[in-house]
Amino acid sequence: MQDQSCIYRRQHLVRFRSIQTLREAKRRFQEYKMLIIKGPRECGKTALAMEMLSSYEEGHWLIITKPEDVRHIRLGITCVIVIEDLGGKYCLDSSLMNKWLAELELLYSAVREGKLNIIITCDIPQFKAMTRAAHNHPMLGSTVSLSPLTLIQVKEERNQGHALSLPSSFSEADTYNTRMTKKWKFIKEINVKSDNEERCFITSMCMVPPNQLAMTDQNDKSLKLVNISDERIIDRVTFFAEPNNPTLLPQDRLAVLLPGIIQLFSIHIGFNKGNAIKLNGICNSIMFGNDVLFAFFHSPAVVKTLNMQGEELSTITLESDIQDMNIAPVYIALCPENSSFYISDWRKNLLLRVNMEGHMMAMYKDNGLDKPQRILAMSDGSVYVCNTNNDTVLQMRADFTRSRVVLGPSDNVTAPAAICYWPEENIMFVSSASVNPMLRAKLKMFTLI
Incomplete structure (x- = not known):
C-alpha cells in the first residue's frame, strides 16, 4: 500500500x-x-x-x-x-x-x-x-x-528528462494550453430573420462550405440556409415540428433531426429534400463522424450508429455512472479525432466527455454553469460552451480544466444559445436566447486576434 x-x-x-x-x-x-x-x-x-x-x-x-x-x-x-x-x-x-x-x-x-x-x-x-x-x-x-x-x-521537469503524461484515451490535442493573450473580437451582427417572420430564435447551426450557414429556427419550425458574405437567406424549409441539429454530411448533404426521423437533404442553391431515416425511441441529438450517423437517445441513455440508409450498425451503452445521472443528451459535440464526444446538459448544469465505449473521461458540474447549451469542440483541443443564463461563453481544455470566460456582456453577448466556427476565416458565430426578439434575430460574429 x-x-x-x-x-x-x-x-x-x-x-x-x-x-x-x-x-x-x-x-x-x-x-x-x-x-x-x-x-x-x-x-x-x-x-x-x-x-x-x-x-x-x-x-x-x-x-x-x-x-x-x-x-x-x-x-x-x-x-x-x-x-x-x-x-x-x-x-x-x-x-x-x-x-x-x-x-x-x-x-x-x-x-x-x-x-x-x-x-x-x-x-x-x-x-x-x-x-x-x-x-x-x-x-x-x-x-x-x-x-x-x-x-x-x-510541474515542468523537462530539464530532468520527464514529460507530462496523459491518459492513453487522450490525444496530443488535449494538451491544449489556453492562450490567455488571444481574444475574440466582435466584428458585426447578421440578421437571420426573414421579412415575413414575426420572431426568430436560432437553436443550432453548422457551416456549409464555402460560406454558408445552415441553422434551425425554433420559432417558425424552420431550417434556413444563410449566405454569410451578403447576409442573405438563400432557402427556408418549414416542418411539422421544431427541427434540431443540422449536421453536414459528405457530398454536399445535410441531416436534420425531427421527432421520430432524421431528414436528409442535398444542398444545391438551397435545400433539396431526400429520404428520411426512421428512429425507434426518443432521439435528442445527432452528429456525423467516422462515416456514420450518431443518434443519442434518452431513457435509456444509449448512442446508436447508423448508415445513410438508416440501418443500425452498433449501440454504445453509456456506463452506469452516467445512466444514474439521468442526463438528457440534447447538446452534443464530437471531438476532432472522432474518438469521443461531449454532452452538455442544461437541466443539471453538467458537462461530460465520453469515449466511444460509453465510459466517462471527464465531468464538469456546476462550477459557474447556469443552463449550458451548445458546445463546440475545436481542432486544437479547446472546448467552447454557451453558458446561457450567465451571458457568457466559456473556453476550457478537452478535460474541462482551465476554464475561463472568453465572451460576455462586454462583448455584446446575451444568453448565448448556439455556437459555430468557420475555420477558413477564423470566425465564430453565436446566437442568442434572449427574451428580446431583436437580439434573437441576429447572430454575433467574432474573430480571434
Missing part, C-alpha cells in the same frame, strides 16, 4: 497555484490535525492534498480511496492519511458513503489521541451528503473550499 501511495503522489505531484489558499489549508491542518478539501472536479483538490504531504517523509503517509484500506494504517508509523474522493468520484455513491461513515468514529478517535492526521478530498455534493448523514460530525468541521478558478499548474 505504501508503494502504491508513493506512485500515486508522483503521478499527481503538481505545483499548486494559490499561495493564499495553501497557507490557509496548512493553518487549519496544523490547528485541527484534520482537513477536508472540497470543491468541484478539476479545481486542484488532489494537487493541494499532495502539496500538504511535502513536509512528511515517505513511509509516514498513506493515500487511500476505499474504506477497506483503513486496515493498512499503522499507528505510530503512519502520521497522516489522505482519503481521496470521499463519498464517490463522479457522483454520490451511497454505498461507499455508508462504509466511510462506519469508519468515521474510529478515525476521529485516532486524531483526538494525537496518533493520526487526516486530509480528505471531496466534491461539494458528496460533502453535503456526508455532513447530513453524519449529523455534522466534528471530523467534517475543518474545511477549505476551492473554486473553479483555483487551478493547478503542471
